[in-house]
Structure formats: structure tokens, C-alpha cells
Amino acid sequence: MIYREAGQFQTTYSGDMRIFPIRQDRIAAGLLLGIAFLVVPFVGNDYWFGAILIPFLILSLAALGLNLLTGYAGQISLGSAAFMAVGAFAAFNLMLRVQGLSVLLAFAGAGLVAAGVGLVFGLPSLRIKGFYLAVTSLAAQFSIEWVLTRFPWFTNHNPSGVISAQKIVILGLRFDTPVRRYLLTLAIVALLALAAKNLVRSRVGRAWMAVRDMDVAAEVIGIPMLRTKLTAFAVSSFYCGVAGALWAFAYLGTVEPQAFDLNRSFQILFMIIIGGMGSILGSFLGAAFIVLLPILLNVATHALLPASVSGSLTSNLELIVFGGLIVFFLALEPHGLARLWQIGKEKLRLWPFPH
Amino acid sequence: MKHAATRIGFLALLAGAALAPRLSAQEQFIPMPSYRVGPYAAGGTGVFGGFIDYLDMLNLRDKGINGVKLTWEECETEYKNDRGVECYERLKGKGPTGAAVFNFLSTGITYAVIERATADKIPVVSIGYGRTDASDGRVFPYVFPLITNYWSQNTAKIRFIGMKEGGMDKLKGKKIVNLHHGSAYGKETIPVLDLQAKKYGFTVTHIEVAHPGNEQESQWLQIRQLKPDWVILRGWGVMNPVALKTAAKVGYPRDHIIGVWWSGAEEDVEPAGEAAIGYIAAGFHPSGTDFPVMKEVQKYVYSGGHKGNLEDLSRFGKTYYNRGIITGIINTEAIRTAQAKFGKKPLTGEQVRWGLENLNIDDKRLKELGAVGLLQPVKASCKDHEGGGAIKFQQWDGKKWNVITDWIPSDQSIVRPMIEESAAAYAREKGITPRDCSKE
Amino acid sequence: MDWSFFVEVLVGGLLAGVMYSLVALGFVLIYKASGVFNFAQGAMVFAAALVFARLREKGVGLLPAALLTLALLVAFAFGVEKLVLRPLVNQPPIALFMATIGLAFLIEGIAQGVLGAQVHSLDIGVSDVPIQVRGIAISKFDLFSAGVAAILVAALALFFSRTRTGRALRAVADDHQAALAVGIPLQRIWAIVWSVAGFVALVAGVLWGCRIGVQFSLTFLALKALPVLILGGFESIPGAIVGGLIVGASEKLAEVYLGPRIGSGLENWFPYVLAVVFLLVRPEGLFGERRIERV
């Protein structure tokens, strides 16, 4: 199918304001979702669901959350993992302490709790700007991690400070197989991604970008600084919180606060930088790059190198190649994979005529 | 730097590399979810080096176990839970009969795979780490924290201190500081210590060191103020040498610092240099090369042009390496036991599980294995997945570890009830009905 | 309250702070000249220390080992400029930041791949025994490190004010055109800055290596440098020093006097909370220059 928008005219604003104004894009997106929901469950296996797709989707969600805050609202954060932790432990405790609470409600609750915490740590953003703002998120990162290990109440007094998530049962349907957990995760992530897309193309999204691009002008237009920034922090934390809950419930089953340490926060930040700041698609591309590439490299080295090659060497080779690829892709397109994809599409649109 | 040279050679060799050989029917696959990069690489390379070399030795010496060749594949976990789970899922199906048994050398990953492994019917062995209450085999049929767990170790340690003081009754009124890593692992022994403090009437102060612990000025100044009789060092990675150095700085006697076995490797003391001399650490196995089994490995794996898994031969016989050797012994003995019941063929994880549960390495068997003194007798059962529990204590003299005690048994009268209580709680949380071992 | 103990904690903290500053300096240098937050600084400290330690084990003398390592770092700096910075010139700083992350992976992989993952001990002949000053024990090694840090800062100050290159570097910090006017190509300057940062990394790596052993955890030192930078401001060398002292002292005092009350192990986050409070009062950091928003 060739990629052409020739002959497609938008006759209504609602038509022009769709997420995918171009027909081919709509079809492609539809196909992708169709495959993800209807085909993958039948062709995939436990390894793919349990070890690749679920973590990929969850981290994409977290990256999406951070992208709303950093990519759209321009507020840098190095503490996304802490809010995942809040989500995970909130969901666990909600399930534990509220009798007969539905898992989905627990997830939503987890998101809201995380949003609340996010609000608090967002407050300094009114005064502290730019890279210095990172410090507040670092404070969040370390203090939250500390609090969760410090007070046994959060882990229901587990001697090793680990929580093991409750079973996922929705309307009597048990989500105990990898494929079911995959479908649940996919559904949640797809919905939240759609919501994110809607937010960034409406009033609040424009307000975020305005604050990001030129805060004085935004203020003169009448956009309230604090409220807009705090909304960004809350929504972003909500996404991270839900992601954290899924990490505990749909993926690992057991988590400790250390599972959400600074490295995780950085990992998520890398995702949005590599994927593309201020791009929903970029969050997913970035997650794919950061999560899947190392695994791919690990598989590749074991398949390619003879068994005689020492394990230490292969492991370090993976690191080296990974680092090299990061630099390479940035040199290729500093604005991230999403931009690369966009440019590719524009080229395709004009093809075969260069101008 | 010869190794450097060869390594650089390999770096270049990546492109034109051959494909790995396929697996054939008479092979038993053992997955190797190792970590060879990152802050804990020293431990990962050492233990998995010994593990792999032992299997290699069995293959070369007696064609595997009863003619069943042992095969393995490594998978880099980077000591991260999610990477570990990925490795588990990737390797669990490999080989003609699937993965026989998993060893992750990581408490976090072990926790993360318990439910998966139980569902997949693949045993998970965690020697000296992992989920303590999994020692209750009735609730955790597929998890084996063999030889000894953290709580057992801790009771043995208090006994050792009692010995030093001249009797457990002498512990009354003594002051002990528990300097622990600020992680789930670090906090795990707090309850068992508090319990013993009550029982023996000593006071215990828990002081946390924030990860990674490369600065402990304040903690040790506090300790100097407290003037404790003993300091238990529950360290992790870089925290250990720093603790010893800082102890020296504030002038706390090293021979009154007692480390856990994750603070008791050469890597933990050598960086501290002088400051580490006299420091005592617990261990469920000694270091050193003067055991027949080590000679065997040396003979078959590191001679005749055959290259073992270690890049740096100086690590042969070091603590981590020996821990790998005994990991190899435990795993392969379990497979051997299982073969006796299910036949001399590649076995499924479920069959190996039976082997682990009925594992019985007595003194006679230890002699045959040439591991007397390296490994304590281990006898697991449906009820008890620990099967050992005794500790040896060794002291660092600046060059090497010297064993200064015989096997000191743990105090199961304290540990077992805690384990059963904790396991029962887990069973309730998960809706598991514990097995009735009389029916096994 | 026991004052001599308080003083001891304070001094210990200040000396620890100097050690943090050593790491922070490397960040400041590169940020000053190229506006890049160099995530790879921690990895550079690790790699430098590892190379140095391995050379020492091979029996190479102190100075030769240092010089060899330095040569390697300089070569590395020029390589980085050519392969990483040049393609990304005039790109958003976040992209450069990410590139340095890729760099960090590269360095860690190569260092561990070529030199192995074992822990190495390092000894430069300065023992870490306490000496008594009015009944207060102070580590000889810490004093030595403090001295080295002082010399280093002085040297850098001279380098920046006296030498032509140094002045050019300052010019770059202000604006790139000016630098061109001075007549030194930007590329060269960046390569030089990275070399200097490499040198600082070597000093920090050796001193820390003696303290905690040469091992991967040296890369974590970057974390300790972060609050120092945020307090001191990314562009200021004196800022890095003062910031280090504040962080070191405050976290130690907090751990000793707050820890027992609200729970120990708060060292990790206390500096950041402090930094937040501080920034609320002075958003541009301790030494960062105040920017007036023109409309």
C-alpha cells in the first residue's frame, strides 16, 4: 500500500482534528491494535508474553507518564521510578486492607495515590526551573525508597521487605496465565495511551506545551503556572503509579522497593530521550529500544559467538554495542526515534518525487 | 596483560563468529543466569565460574552424570530482577527435557521467579541467599535455600560470639551493633536478632548504611560512641571494605567485627588492605585449594590445553569460586539422586525436584566427592529444604582466610518457628494449602 | 551534648565532602565549557582508577602509571570529541546528555571487558590511620586527599586564569563566538576540556580507589556528586568545593543526630532535601549567576 494523502480532504473540523487525519495512518494504527489484541495472543508464547511484551508495555506506560511531564510540560524529573514504587505499594496495600476491592479499582487508586505524592513533589517547580528541578525529583526518588524500606507497614511486615502481589481476578475471571495478563496490560496501556493523546491535543496539553516553550507568554495569555505544572506532575505520576502497580501485579508478582531505584528512573528517562520528547509514539519506541535491545543483543551474542568465548566478554560486548548504538542513533537524529519515523513518513509521502 | 590481549582479539572476532552447536538427546540442560557486569560482577564471575568448571570437570572426567552429558547456557541478568525473569523464561524450555534447576545467585530474582517456577514445575536452588522462609518445603515445594539461610547463620553467629565470650550466659548485658545494608537483604536479620537479644539478654542496635555504602564515617563514629562488644557486618559489595577501613579509622578492633558470608570473600577484604587484618567472617564453606575435588577440577579443566571458565587463574580456590564448586556439587548430586529413582536419562525439573528433596550428602559421600571440610553434610526433606545450617568462621590474616572454628550448628529452636510462621503467613496470603509430608 | 564528638562528625563530614567535590569537579569542567552534563564522568573515574590499578599491579611506578593512564584519557577525550561531540554540535543539550550515557555504557563495557571485573586494592603509600588533634581523631589519608583537592583546585584556577587555552575555555563558557575570536577552534577546546576532566577523574579515581578499592561501585560516586553540583551550581569550581563541604557535613550530622530519631540511612536523600530547601531560597544555586527574565 503506498502512503499518499492525495485526494483526502477534510471537510469537517472534527475530521481534521482526528488523531490520525490521514487514512493510511488510521488503517495502520487499527491493524496494529488488531494484531496486538487478536493475533499476538495466539501466535505468542509464555516467553514472549511473560518476559518481553508485558515489561515492554509497562515501561512504555511509565515512559509515557514521564513524557507528559518532561516532554510536554518541560519539567525534568529523575524520580519516575519512585512514583512507580508508590503505585505498586499502594495497590498492594489497598488490596490487602480494603476487603473485596476490585483489582482495577486498586490500580486506579494506586494511580491516584501516586498522583497525590506527585503533586507534593511538584510544588517546588513553580520556583525551581530547568535542570535544577531534577533535584526535587531526586529527593522524591531517594526519600520514597527510604520510607518504603523504613516502615514495615508498607510491606505488611515481610521480613525481607518484599511484597507479593495478590491474584488478579476481574468479574470472576482469573488473570493467572501470561497471555491473560498480557491482554489486561495491553488493554490498560492502550486506553491510557489514548487518554494521553487526547490530553495533549486539548486545552491542558496546549497549556503544558505553552509553559514548556515560553512561560512568560503563557502567563500573559492567562495560563495559571502552578496549576498547569501541578496538573502535569499529577497526571504523570498517575501514569507511573499505574505502571508500578502493573509491574507488581501483572509482571513480577513480587517487588521490593529496590526494584524502583534510581537506575529505573534513569532507564525511563533514557526511553523518552531516545524515543522522542513530546511524542506519544516516542515513548513506545524508546521503551522498545531500551528494554528489548539489550535482550536482543544478549540472544545475538550467544547465537553468534562460539561457546568458547568467555561469558564475561559477551556480557561486556553487549554493553559496548548498546552504548555505541545509543550514540549512533543520537548522531543520526538527536530528536529521537519518533522524529526519525516522522521524517521517514514525510519522505515516503513525497516519494518518488524528492521535492 | 595476556588476557587483555586475547579479549581484545575476541572483541574483533565478533563479526565472523561460528554458530553454537545444537543439543543432542542424552544431555541434561542446566541454565546459567549469570551476571558478569556491574557492581556485583566479582561475585557473579567467581561463583558461576566455579559452577561451570565443576560441570565441565564432570563431563571431562566421567562423561557427565552416569553418561548423561551436562550442557548449559549463560544468560546475563546484570543482577536485575526483570532481566533475571527474562533469562528464566528464555532458558526454562531449553534442552531435551527443559531446564533441570535454576540458580540465580540473587535474592531478588529468586523471589521474582518463585511463583513462575512453581507453576512450571522447575526447582529453584538458592544456596546461602534467597527466601529464608522457603526452608519450609511444605509451602514452597520448588524452592530450596539449601545448606543454610540468613536466620540460621545469624543464630550460629550469636553462638560463636557466645563461645568467644565463654558461654551463652556471658552474653547478658553485652552490646552488639548490627551494621546492615539499607536494603531488603540488609534488614532481613533484624527480627531474629531482636528475638535472640531478648533470649540471651544482650542489647542490639541496628545501624543502616545507605546503598552503596562507600561512605560510612557517621555510622562508625556512632559505633565508637556506643562502644559495642561486637559488630555484626551485614554488608554488600563495596560496603564491606569501606566498613573495615572506616572501623580502622575510628579505631574499632577488627577482630570484634563479624561479617556474614556476603561480607566474607577476598574481594571484600583485599581492598581494605591492612585495615582488614583480624576481621572474622562467617561462611558455609572455606576457601582454599587443598581439597581433592579442587585438585580434580585443576587437573581436568585447567591442564592439557583445556581452558576453564576463569579468566584470572589467581581466583581459583577463592571464596566465590569455591561457592560455585559446592553449588555445582549440590545441583549435580540432586540430579544423581533423581537419576537413581527415574533412570539414567535426562530428567525434567519435576524429577530433579524430587532429587533435591531427597538429597542426602553424608560424610561417606563427601569423602567420595573429595569435598570433606569444603562442604557440610546436607540432608534435605519434604519439610526441611535447608538441610544443613552449620557455619564455619574464618579470619583474614592479610593474605588469606584461615578457618578458626569447626562447623557451628545453628539454633533451629529459634529459626524454625520463625520460618514456619512466616511461611504460613505466605500460604494464607496466596491461598496455598501446605503439603502433608507424611504422604510424600 | 558532646562537643568534641560534634566537631569530629563535622570534620569527618567536611573531609568526606572534599572527596565528593573531587568527583563533582569533573562535571563542572565539562559543563562549563560545553554545556554538557557528562553522565559518563562516573564511568571515567572507574576506568581511570582501573587502568591505573592494573598498571601498578604490573609493577609500573606511581608516576609512569599515572602518566600512561593520563595519556590514555587524553586519547579518549580526543576520540570522544571526534566521534560523539562533533556530530552533535549545536544539538539540544538533552541529546548530548543522552550521548554521554551511551558513552558511560561504552566505557564500562570496555573497562570490564578488557581489564576484568575483579576488585583491586590500591595503595599509594599514604596510610589511613587517625592522628589526634586536640583529642579529635582525623584520618591522615583524608587530610592528604583534602590537600590534593586544594592543589588541584589551585592548579585549575591558574590554568583558567593564566594560560591562553584556559582563558579560551572561560570564553567558551561565556559564548562560543568569543572563543572563536580568541582563535582556538571549538573542537580543540572541547577535546582539551575532556582531557582535563579525565585528569580530574584520574585523581578522584585513585584517591577513592585507595579508600574503597577499585571496583565498579566507583561509578556510583556520580550520585554523590549530583547534590554537590546542584548546590554549588554547574558552572562554578568554587561552587563544587563549597557544595561538597555542605553536603558532606550536613549528611553526616543528619545521620548522627537525626538518624537515631527518625531512622538511620537517611544520608542518601538528606542532601537532596537540603538542596531543595536551598534552591527554593536561591533558585540559581550557590554560585550560579542570577538570570533576569527579560520580556
Add this chain to the structure above:
Amino acid sequence: MERSERIGDVILSVEGVSLSFGGVRALDDVSLEVREREICAVIGPNGAGKSSLLNVVNAVYRPQKGVVRFLFKGVERRPTHPQAAARLGIARTFQNIALFKGMSALDNLMTGRYLKMHSTLLEQALYWGRGQREEIRHRRKVEEVIDFLQIEAIRKTPVGRLPYGLQKRVELGRALAAEPRLLLLDEPMAGMNLEEKQDMCRFILDVNDQFDTTIVLIEHDMAVVMDISDRVAVLDYGRKIADGPPDDVRGNPKVIEAYLGVAS
């Protein structure tokens, strides 16, 4: 002639405003009255305090002395914050363009309507029912502005990529999208070529009589100022030295000495 009849009562009165940064005096006891539907130009040499005056008017700067009062429909307001000023219906453009570089021209204009939109976060997240209807309704409004300014072709272009003249036009559009009562233009024609200037003049005049918008503009180009503005105020070193119809000001000796003299 009927222009003068259109001009209504005073809606903005700046009274004895003084403003200084540190030691530097930007405004010194400046008073100015602007009447409804008036086009009032503020001129003066560089650094005379023109931009500062605008920033005081929409409360970006707080003056040390004096007050700024708005009298819309007889009700008096004294905004203390730019947002408050915006809510009163004051919009402005900036001397050096302050567009939202990352967004398309269309989104910049849509952002201009921020205060006019009210759907909740949830409605926007769902983009369904009220949320969507609101977006479409305001899109329609914005499209009117787009047609008015003849920038249909660049609707979806990221403003960063647009040429200078068009960026100025989009910024004007963003201000107009807010349907302001009072429009503050800071050098709307700076750096434009002749025909761009002519277009801009036409837009300003059209805005004034199609939407009855009161306009205060800062401009250097005398010719332009003289033929579009109803009244001209002259600042020099932060002080107002003249205020009146263009012709009077042109004749004012103080102005000639302080400003035009320098210019010619």
C-alpha cells in the same frame, strides 16, 4: 471623521507610574489615558521605557509608584498579575517574538483561547461529548482569525519553521484569538519589509474597526505611526514628554528635539 465619533470613554488609565530596575529608572511618573476603540501609539528612542510601559499595563511588572486602572463598562479593575490582566481581556504581542516554538500555528492560536475554554481534565482525556464539542467550537473561532490574517496555508506548520514576518502575524493571531478588548502591540512591524508592514497596518486597522478592539502599540516607523494612530504619546528617558493627535506631536518642539531631531 466618523472615527472620532467611534472613540468612547477612557478604559485604561495609567496614573503617575514609576518603575526602576535596581538603580536604572525605566519609567518616571508616567500617566496615560486610552479611550475605547482608540489606536494609541507610544513612541520614543530606544530605552525610553516603551516596553516597560506595556509590561506595567498588563501587570508583568509591578510599578513602585502609581496605579493602572481599567474601566470596562464603568467597573474599575486593578490587575496585579498578568493572568488577571488576561482575564480582563487584555492581550499582547512581544517585541522579540514569544511564540510557542514547538507547536503549530493552529495550536498557538488555540492556546490563545485558553481562558475561553472550560471542559474538565477528564472530559479532555476522554475527548468525547462536551470536551470534543468545545474543541471543535473553538477551532471554528480560531479558523475565523486564520482567515482574517490569511494564514490558512501555514496552519499546521510548526511556528519555529516560519519566516519572521509570518511569525509576527501568527503572534498577532494568538492575541486576537483571545478576542481582547485591549490589544497591546510591541513593535508589530519591527524588521519587516515594506509590503509586510502594509499588510500589518491593514490588519491593525481592520481589527480596530471590525472587532472594536482598543489598541496600544509601540512603533519606531514614524510614517506608520502617524497615519494609523488616533493619538501618539512620546516617552523620553522614562518620562512622557508629549501626548496628543499625530499632527500636534509632530509639531511639538520637545519631541523634535528629543526624538525626531535625532531621527532626521
